[in-house]
Amino acid sequence: MALEKQAYTSIAENKKALHDYSIEETFEAGISLWGTEVKSLREGRINFRDCFARIEREEVVLINCHISPYSHGNIANHDPTRTRKLLLRKDEIKRLLGKTKQKGLTLIPLRVYFKKGWVKITLALAKGKKLYDKREAEAKKSSQRDIQRAFSAKQKG
Numbered sequence: 840m841a842l843e844k845q846a847y848t849s850i851a852e853n854k855k856a857l858h859d860y861s862i863e864e865t866f867e868a869g870i871s872l873w874g875t876e877v878k879s880l881r882e883g884r885i886n887f888r889d890c891f892a893r894i895e896r897e898e899v900v901l902i903n904c905h906i907s908p909y910s911h912g913n914i915a916n917h918d919p920t921r922t923r924k925l926l927l928r929k930d931e932i933k934r935l936l937g938k939t940k941q942k943g944l945t946l947i948p949l950r951v952y953f954k955k956g957w958v959k960i961t962l963a964l965a966k967g968k969k970l971y972d973k974r975e976a977e978a979k980k981s982s983q984r985d986i987q988r989a990f991s992a993k994q995k996g
Contacts, residue, residue: 846954846955847952847953847954847959848952848953848954849950849951849952850880850881850883850885850951850952850953850958851883851885851887851950851951852949852950853887853890853947853948853949853950855887855888856887856947856948856949856963856965857949858968858973858976859967859968859973860945860947860963860965860966860967860968861965861966861968861972862949862963862964862965863938863944863963863964863965863966864938864963864964865949865961865962865963865964866927866931866935866961866962866963866964867959867960867961867962868899868925868926868927868959868960868961868962869925869926869927869957869958869959869960870901870923870924870925870926870951870958870959870960871923871924871925871926872906872923872958873917875908875909875912875916875917876906876909876917877958878909878911878912879906879907879908879909879910879917880906880951880953880958882909882910884906884907885904885905885906885907885951886904886905886906886907887904887948888903888905889903890902890903890904890905890947890948891903891945891946891947891948892925892946892947892948892962893946894932894935894936894939894946897929897932898924898925898932899924899925899927899932899935899946899962900922900923900924900925901922901923901924901925901948901960902922903920904920904923904948905919905920906919907919925960925962935964938964939964943966943967944964944965944966945964945965945966945967946962946963946964946965947962947963947965948960948961948962948963949961949962949963
């Protein structure tokens, strides 16, 4: 899913997810937020640790996503780890329901961003990597860096 640079303003990315999971498919969803949560997101105060999505009662919900309380808020501030509803079409939810019932597939957030004034989230249908898969991916990335370094040195010299 290619997003144009001007079309969105990135808030946060879940870089750990790309290390821990292999991404099968991605979805763009809206997210139902309270006013102080949006203001806190504008400050970039979000944490994806232990965050995942689940389908409950034909709705997709985001669980354990920590959005810090707004710094200039009052007693009406939100609960930082409350369950938030994700906005997807019914056909997408049914497709996700079928795929998440498969063994080992889960829904994880990859990125949160503003798009035309709305807060959007990129969800990924992902499968957890084993330790040896992570090592293999790191070795491949390292060898690609070495090749690129050698190539650029050859171009300069």
